[in-house]
Amino acid sequence: MRKKLVAGNWKMNGSLAENAALLAAIKPALAGIEAAVCVPFPYLAQAQAALAGSSIAWGAQNLSDQAKGAYTGEVSASMLRDFACTYVIVGHSERRSLYGESDELVAKKYMAAQAAGLVPILCVGESLAEREAGVTEQVVARQLDAVIAAAGVASLANAVVAYEPVWAIGTGKTASPEQAQAVHAFIRGKVAALDPAVAAGLVIQYGGSVKASNAAELMTQPDIDGGLIGGASLVADEFIAICRAAAN
Numbered sequence: 001m002r003k004k005l006v007a008g009n010w011k012m013n014g015s016l017a018e019n020a021a022l023l024a025a026i027k028p029a030l031a032g033i034e035a036a037v038c039v040p041f042p043y044l045a046q047a048q049a050a051l052a053g054s055s056i057a058w059g060a061q062n063l064s065d066q067a068k069g070a071y072t073g074e075v076s077a078s079m080l081r082d083f084a085c086t087y088v089i090v091g092h093s094e095r096r097s098l099y100g101e102s103d104e105l106v107a108k109k110y111m112a113a114q115a116a117g118l119v120p121i122l123c124v125g126e127s128l129a130e131r132e133a134g135v136t137e138q139v140v141a142r143q144l145d146a147v148i149a150a151a152g153v154a155s156l157a158n159a160v161v162a163y164e165p166v167w168a169i170g171t172g173k174t175a176s177p178e179q180a181q182a183v184h185a186f187i188r189g190k191v192a193a194l195d196p197a198v199a200a201g202l203v204i205q206y207g208g209s210v211k212a213s214n215a216a217e218l219m220t221q222p223d224i225d226g227g228l229i230g231g232a233s234l235v236a237d238e239f240i241a242i243c244r245a246a247a248n
C-alpha cells in the first residue's frame, strides 16, 4: 500500500517564538506518524534542531535551479541538504503566479532538487478560470509533462505530486472529495500510461483549504495519499488532526 504523507506549507509565516511553540506541540503528538513541515529558509536550522530524530521531516518551499554562483538572493539544493532537508516544494501556484515561474523553470528546479538528494513536492493545479473553461486536465497534464519531458517518468519514483486547485488555496473553498479524486485519478492514470509501477507508488497529495473538519473525507479517497496544508498547518491542533486522519 502507498504511504500517506501530510506536509505543512507554512508559506511566509512564523517567528522563532511561534515556531518553537508549534514544533513543540506537533512533535510528541505525531510520534510515529510520518509527516513533514516546509518552513521559511531562515527557520530550517530551528526545524532541524527541533525535529531531528522524530517522525516529522522538514524541508523548504522553493530552491534555485542553479547549483551555485552569482544568483543574489537564491538558495541552492545543496544548501537545503546542509540542513538535512528531506523535501522541497517546487512549482507552488504562488511561485508560478506571483513570481512568474514557468513550467520549464519548475522542471529545472525539480531536477536540481533530485540531483542533490531532495524529494521534490511538485505542485500542479488549475485556476478557477481554467476549471470553468473545462481545461483542468489539460493544465495539469501540461504541468506534469514539462517535468516528465525534462526528468523522465522514472524520476517520479523519488518525488511527491501535490494537486492544488488554485481556487481552493486559502479561500476556504475545498474541492469536493469527488472533484479532487477525479483529478488525482487522472494524474495517476497519466503516469501509469508511461510507467505503471511508478504510478502505483506515487504519493499524490491534495492541497487547498484542508482542515481537520474535512480531512477524513478527502484522505479516504483511493487516489488521495495525503495533503499539502497551508493555513491549517500553522495551528497545532488542526495539523495534528489532519495528519492523524491521513494515517488512519
Ligand code: 13P
Pocket: 009, 092, 164, 168, 169, 170, 171, 172, 207, 208, 209, 210, 228, 229, 230, 231, 232
Ligand atoms: P491552504 O491550506 O491555506 O488553502 O493552502 C494550501 C496550499 O497552498 C499548500 O501549499
